[in-house]
Amino acid sequence: MFERESEGQLASKHEGEVRLRLTAEDAVDLHLHTLASDGFWTPAELIDTLASSGFKVASVCDHDTWRSVDEAVLLGAERNLLIIPGVEVTARWSDRQWHILVYGVAPGRRDAAAAPFQALIADLETELAQRAEDAWARLVASGRELPSLPEIAAGRPVWPFHVLSAAIKDEHAKDLKTAAELVTELGGGFSADQPLERVVATAHEAGGLCVIAHPGRSDSVGELTEADLDRMLHTIPIDGLEAHYRSHTDTQTALYRKLAAQRGLLISAGSDSHAAGKPVDPRPWRAIWVADLLARLGIAVDPPEVGPIWAAGMDPLAAVPEPTADQTDQERIAEPALAQ
Numbered sequence: 001m002f003e004r005e006s007e008g009q010l011a012s013k014h015e016g017e018v019r020l021r022l023t024a025e026d027a028v029d030l031h032l033h034t035l036a037s038d039g040f041w042t043p044a045e046l047i048d049t050l051a052s053s054g055f056k057v058a059s060v061c062d063h064d065t066w067r068s069v070d071e072a073v074l075l076g077a078e079r080n081l082l083i084i085p086g087v088e089v090t091a092r093w094s095d096r097q098w099h100i101l102v103y104g105v106a107p108g109r110r111d112a113a114a115a116p117f118q119a120l121i122a123d124l125e126t127e128l129a130q131r132a133e134d135a136w137a138r139l140v141a142s143g144r145e146l147p148s149l150p151e152i153a154a155g156r157p158v159w160p161f162h163v164l165s166a167a168i169k170d171e172h173a174k175d176l177k178t179a180a181e182l183v184t185e186l187g188g189g190f191s192a193d194q195p196l197e198r199v200v201a202t203a204h205e206a207g208g209l210c211v212i213a214h215p216g217r218s219d220s221v222g223e224l225t226e227a228d229l230d231r232m233l234h235t236i237p238i239d240g241l242e243a244h245y246r247s248h249t250d251t252q253t254a255l256y257r258k259l260a261a262q263r264g265l266l267i268s269a270g271s272d273s274h275a276a277g278k279p280v281d282p283r284p285w286r287a288i289w290v291a292d293l294l295a296r297l298g299i300a301v302d303p304p305e306v307g308p309i310w311a312a313g314m315d316p317l318a319a320v321p322e323p324t325a326d327q328t329d330q331e332r333i334a335e336p337a338l339a340q
């Protein structure tokens with residue numbers, strides 16, 4: 001297991017400084033996207049939704065960019081909502097892609113400690129712009145014009161997501177999956193990533209905290225297994241796991257909370273909301289479920305008066321697993337009951 005000797009030096013600059021105190025029940029959501037990457041929330045719309053819904057703390061974590069963070073922080077302050085600077089960094093390790101939520105590094109920093117992480121984000125932004133230009137050129141060369149692209153980009157840097165979205169709107173593909181497949185068939189690419197070792201080292205140098213996003217999501221990103229985690233921690237000091245996630249069942253949340261506790265890792269919680277109902281609205285996770293992470297960011301959480309910190313059934317919005325063909329009738333009844 002990797003020796004975390006320098007953990008104290010890597011913690012957020014806010015550790016030990018209590019700048020906000022929450023109750024155990026206060027609502028937080030530490031994984032939200034805006035139109036700076038592939039979301040549709042404007043910072044103003046997102047902050048208004050969060051503040052109007054009673055959230056106390058949230059984090060804007062766009063893919064590979066900070067462009068919405070400063071505005072969200074300022075707007076949040078006007079509504080008594082603390083916005084934690086964040087970014088969801090696309091990383092590569094063990095021949096696959098991983099998404100890493102980096103918390104606590106302000107985008108405007110120009111000090112020496114933040115410079116390596118700033119350079120990493122700049123490299124990702126540059127590569128994404130190049131991929132978008134290449135994909136756009138390949139589609140046009142194949143006879144597929146993208147007249148809707150300027151409208152979709154709306155003055156923002158053109159990224160692959162905008163090109164893929166234009167391919168859909170201009171009726172060259174039916175959804176993002178088929179649009180991405182089309183670009184791939186034409187010899188292009190649509191994603192950029194950086195070595196996980198570089199992501200974590202530079203984020204830590206800047207005082208950031210690194211959390212593996214949606215470890216139980218079994219789509220193109222893939223699930224994190226216990227074996228994956230232990231191999232990773234052998235050389236890379238990841239700080240935590242997003243144990244609470246919109247598509248996690250209680251069983252998955254229990255697993256990732258257990259793995260985190262056994263390995264001294266932090267726990268995060270996020271909806272991964274990209275817009276109203278896309279795919280979900282921001283989720284009111286209980287602050288106590290992520291108290292240790294919040295403490296590292298200068299946010300104290302009072303313990304609950306009674307009962308456990310978390311147990312199956314506490315989250316009424318937890319995902320319910322789909323029955324499989326080999327499940328017994330008894331199992332089909334019992335599993336949904338777990339999340340009541």
